[in-house]
Amino acid sequence: MKFRPIGPAALPGCAGEHLLQKAYGTADRAERFYRDQVLDHLNPEMVEFVGRMEMAFVGTADAAGECDASFRAGPPGFLHVLDSRRVAYPEYRGNGVLASLGNISENPHVALLMIDFVRDLIGLHVNGRAAIVDDVVLRRDHPALPVADERGRAPERWVVVHVEEAYVHCRKHIPRLRPVSRDRDWGSDDTRRKGGDYFGVRARQNAPVAGRR
Structure with missing residues (x-):
């Protein structure tokens, strides 16, 4: 959304946003949100x-x-x-x-x-x-x-x-989380422990190819 002062012909949001609000019947709800929250x-x-x-x-x-x-x-x-x-x-x-x-x-x-x-x-x-x-x-x-x-x-x-x-x-569907220790293996040389190659991209790229020496 791009904020514009609310008036008879001006609302926050892009043209596509407003067109879809009309198409899907949400324009009244959207205008209330713009006026009350933005x-x-x-x-x-x-x-x-x-x-x-x-x-x-x-x-x-x-x-x-x-x-x-x-x-x-x-x-x-x-x-x-x-x-x-x-x-x-x-x-x-x-x-x-x-x-x-x-x-x-x-x-x-x-x-x-x-x-x-x-x-x-x-x-x-x-x-x-x-x-x-x-x-x-x-x-x-x-x-x-x-x-x-x-x-x-x-x-x-x-x-x-x-x-x-x-x-x-809005808070709907936001899960409640509990803070825990933030200790990390920052001093480790083990990339996996640090999380730098968690998905194994580097490991696979560096893996030997069959038939090559």
Whole structure:
């Protein structure tokens, strides 16, 4: 959805969304949702919610519309609300693919989904336009940004999302989860134990081929 002020001829959402609402008879329900739940900023309750989240799902697409869904996690506060219209999340050293950042460099539209699986069983969608900002640059204006995560990793850069839409994800079907220890075999050289080759892709690619020496 793309947020537009609600009026007689203007509603949030794309043309296809509105056409299907008419075709499927959901236009009245959709309009109530737009009016009651969709904002173009974060209200205080949303700010509090974002501040206690420990994970988020990130949706991006490149210039051709090829999509990628990614996962980000950290201690409460790793999603940092800069103000009511901007949310930032850190990017650390990873596998070097930079799929999400690559998409954002071509197409700034981004979707964040945060879900509270533990306490309230509710979610928050934040859609908007993203910019990639180096850590040192963003920290000049926002010195309260977290310096490192719980494993001591320092952010290399940040994705700053300029909020265009913020709305609830209802609790229906959200499972309740229980937090457990986050200990991982990060110091191990065993790729399988670390989860880096959980699906056996590398193992199969490196397996000897019959008849070859």
